[in-house]
Amino acid sequence: MDTKHEQIVAHMIREVERGHIRSGHKLPSVRALAKMFSCSPNTVVRAYQTLERDDVIYPVPKSGYYLVEGKGPASARTESEPIDFASTTPRGDFLPFQEMEHCLRKAISLYKEELFGYTDPQGIFSLRNELSRYFHAQQMFAKPDQIAVVTGAQQAFSILTRMPFPGEGRVVLVEQPTYFGFLAAARVAGCPVIGIHRDEHGIDLEVLESYFRSGQIKLFYTVPRFLNPLGTSYSLEQKRRIADLARQYDVYIVEDDYLADLEEDSKADPLYALAQSHHVIYVKSFSKTILPGIRMGAVLLPDRLLDPFIRHKNAADISSPILSQGALELYIMSGMYKRHAARIREHYREKMRYAIEVCARVFGSGIHYTCPSSGVFITIRLPQYVKASALQDRLLQRGISVTNVDQHLLPENQRNDRIRLCIIGVEKPRIEAGMIVIEEEIRRLERRMR
Numbered sequence: 001m002d003t004k005h006e007q008i009v010a011h012m013i014r015e016v017e018r019g020h021i022r023s024g025h026k027l028p029s030v031r032a033l034a035k036m037f038s039c040s041p042n043t044v045v046r047a048y049q050t051l052e053r054d055d056v057i058y059p060v061p062k063s064g065y066y067l068v069e070g071k072g073p074a075s076a077r078t079e080s081e082p083i084d085f086a087s088t089t090p091r092g093d094f095l096p097f098q099e100m101e102h103c104l105r106k107a108i109s110l111y112k113e114e115l116f117g118y119t120d121p122q123g124i125f126s127l128r129n130e131l132s133r134y135f136h137a138q139q140m141f142a143k144p145d146q147i148a149v150v151t152g153a154q155q156a157f158s159i160l161t162r163m164p165f166p167g168e169g170r171v172v173l174v175e176q177p178t179y180f181g182f183l184a185a186a187r188v189a190g191c192p193v194i195g196i197h198r199d200e201h202g203i204d205l206e207v208l209e210s211y212f213r214s215g216q217i218k219l220f221y222t223v224p225r226f227l228n229p230l231g232t233s234y235s236l237e238q239k240r241r242i243a244d245l246a247r248q249y250d251v252y253i254v255e256d257d258y259l260a261d262l263e264e265d266s267k268a269d270p271l272y273a274l275a276q277s278h279h280v281i282y283v284k285s286f287s288k289t290i291l292p293g294i295r296m297g298a299v300l301l302p303d304r305l306l307d308p309f310i311r312h313k314n315a316a317d318i319s320s321p322i323l324s325q326g327a328l329e330l331y332i333m334s335g336m337y338k339r340h341a342a343r344i345r346e347h348y349r350e351k352m353r354y355a356i357e358v359c360a361r362v363f364g365s366g367i368h369y370t371c372p373s374s375g376v377f378i379t380i381r382l383p384q385y386v387k388a389s390a391l392q393d394r395l396l397q398r399g400i401s402v403t404n405v406d407q408h409l410l411p412e413n414q415r416n417d418r419i420r421l422c423i424i425g426v427e428k429p430r431i432e433a434g435m436i437v438i439e440e441e442i443r444r445l446e447r448r449m450r
């Protein structure tokens with residue numbers, strides 16, 4: 001026989017699944033439920049706390065408990081509701097909003113004095129110290145002095161493309177496709193940019209070597225894990241070779257590890273660990289795993305680049321906001337980050353596994369897709385003659401947003417033949433519904449072009 005606590009939890013989940021309680025609606029009062037289940041109010045409160053921990057409901061002080069947005073039954077949503085495979089913003093209820101709210105409040109009192117002035121451009125020491133311990137656990141042995149806090153990974157890209165590097169190289173080398181945020185930073189900084197082809201198997205290391213050997217490369221920007229847009233990762237062997245080449249030809253690598261927390265394989269060391277830090281600038285973002293709005297990122301820098309980087313950071317914004325820094329420090333220090341990372345790791349692995357299973361079921365011959373082990377991106381290569389831009393327009397008319405991979409390519413490499421799907425904000429039942437429409441529209445365009 002279930003305990004009263006379990007009975008209440010099961011009852012509330014049934015009520016949500018049947019659509020009797022809708023997103024944003026207030027749940028029955030503690031007193032009403034206690035009466036209904038003939039139990040003490042404390043038992044109801046504990047049951048509600050269990051649901052809160054599972055991110056099903058949230059409390060509003062002096063009001064009561066409410067259902068989290070998007071937790072209603074899938075069947076309660078209409079077919080015409082848009083499906084957004086373009087947005088890269090995590091689902092609201094899967095982000096640790098309440099925990100961060102708590103940390104921000106604590107940061108206000110802890111860093112009250114600092115709010116009246118300016119803080120260290122490199123980032124407050126106590127946060128860098130926490131980050132150093134966090135990175136140590138991932139085989140990256142940077143001391144607090146070798147870490148710089150930035151206002152999102154994007155600020156690191158902006159600084160790195162502008163600041164001078166030792167050596168003669170002036171050209172930025174990027175994978176093709178690559179993250180368009182970095183391309184935008186390089187464009188605005190006026191850097192010459194060239195590309196190296198990357199697909200689900202990686203890059204041609206001989207071509208990479210010839211670029212490195214040329215002496216013209218200022219830095220190589222790479223996203224080894226869960227590349228946006230392909231979703232795929234380099235093997236450990238490929239990363240070892242890339243790290244060796246960087247050392248051999250004295251070329252700097254900017255390693256964007258924006259989804260490191262989703263890695264399942266404990267042996268999948270970042271380039272930074274493999275290169276023993278000397279040629280790798282490691283960039284971490286907290287946007288996808290905590291909250292994009294706190295604008296927090298961190299950079300691990302080789303000693304030679306520390307000073308120029310911090311001078312540029314100082315010139316850009318003096319320092320990153322103290323409240324975001326303080327809240328992040330408390331979030332990591334309390335162990336909340338570690339627990340949250342474990343939860344999202346499992347969530348995204350399972351979600352990606354499901355999305356790939358749907359692709360296999362829905363897409364027939366001629367439609368190829370990447371098969372990442374986790375992360376949030378899948379790229380679909382369209383059959384011959386089907387244009388990504390035409391498909392994008394058709395899908396939009398049916399309420400589905402996708403991204404044209406051309407956005408991730410230098411103009412000379414744009415082929416208008418691939419789309420990117422981001423599953424981060426799309427619930428499971430909607431993934432299948434969306435893929436079915438995508439397949440229908442690809443086939444329709446294919447028939448029309450024949």
Ligand SMILES: Cc1ncc(COP(=O)(O)O)c(C=O)c1O
Pocket residue numbers: 088151152153154155179181223228256258284285286287292296297
């Ligand atoms: C490859 C990549 N790097 C970094 C970021 C995030 O950067 P930021 O920390 O500035 O939000 C994103 C966001 O989508 C991304 O796709």
